[in-house]
Amino acid sequence: MRRPALPNNRRGTVFRNKALGKRMGPAEATRPKPGAAEHGVDGLFFMHAAREQRTIACPRFVEGFGYWSGQDIRVEFHPADVDHGVVFVRHDVQPEVRIRATVDHRCDMPLRTTLESNGVRVEMVEHILAALAGLEIDNCEVRVSAAEMPGCDGSSRAFVEAIESAGVVRQAAPVRRLVVRHPVRLGDDTAWVEARPHPQGLFSVEYHLDYGPGPIGRQHFRMEVTPEAFRRELASSRTFTRLEEANALRSQGLGERVTARDLLIFDERGPIDNVLRFDDECVRHKVLDLIGDLALSGYALVGHVTAYRSGHRLNAELVRVLVEQHGQRQQHARSA
């Protein structure tokens, strides 16, 4: 990659990004520090200009039932103002409760991402968050009529279709970005997740799935996250589980409305009563989940995230660390 010579006076310098042909203010370029190594960035590189914030043009809804609860639900996507972020609204409780989709509202529940505010929850939000983040919708009010989001076909497809049919509106403010400045890795040898700076200032994700011997096996997938790539490569990839797990959940009275056609249930031969949409559909779905979890930063992420067998909890821990470091940098920049 082309690395231009360092200007003598970096403060206030306007950088020019040749690829984009746009003038970029210093806030848009990663400026080298004397101790660049401690930032993990080996010199100067250019960031792409921050895109505008985006919302949807008009309301749209998706109806279905929750996998766990079996309860019917209607999810409405509404346009929202600049800097609103993604906020869920439980309007089935009085007074209605607003739950911001950020990691500090996350509460730990097995196998799904749940958010909580004032004791009121929204559950299994990750496929909705992935759809919004994947399509770069920053501001949206998500009004829901029950706690658990609809499982639909186990993918983000219904949400993506609803959002796309609404149309996208560009808003007159740059998106708030969280730029990964140096590597952060969490977990252990059995499962880990790592964020690194992205040399081109983009957002990319990578997942290594390892179920050992069997029909799921080992799969790897890597992708630069853009709305086009998300729609094409990830949106329709479905949740999967193994038959033993599905039976264990059923014995607890969960998932009674769910059939093997509503998601991928694997026995030792492959998916039961179902056909894979991609040979590597499982790992694609893990990437989709990862994007949904990373959206809980509340920022547009700039960096490369790699995960090995990680799940919602570990992904959320990474988000917490990244948000904390970002906050510290902002504070440092303000006091400098």
Ligand SMILES: [Zn+2]
């Ligand atoms: Zn999922």
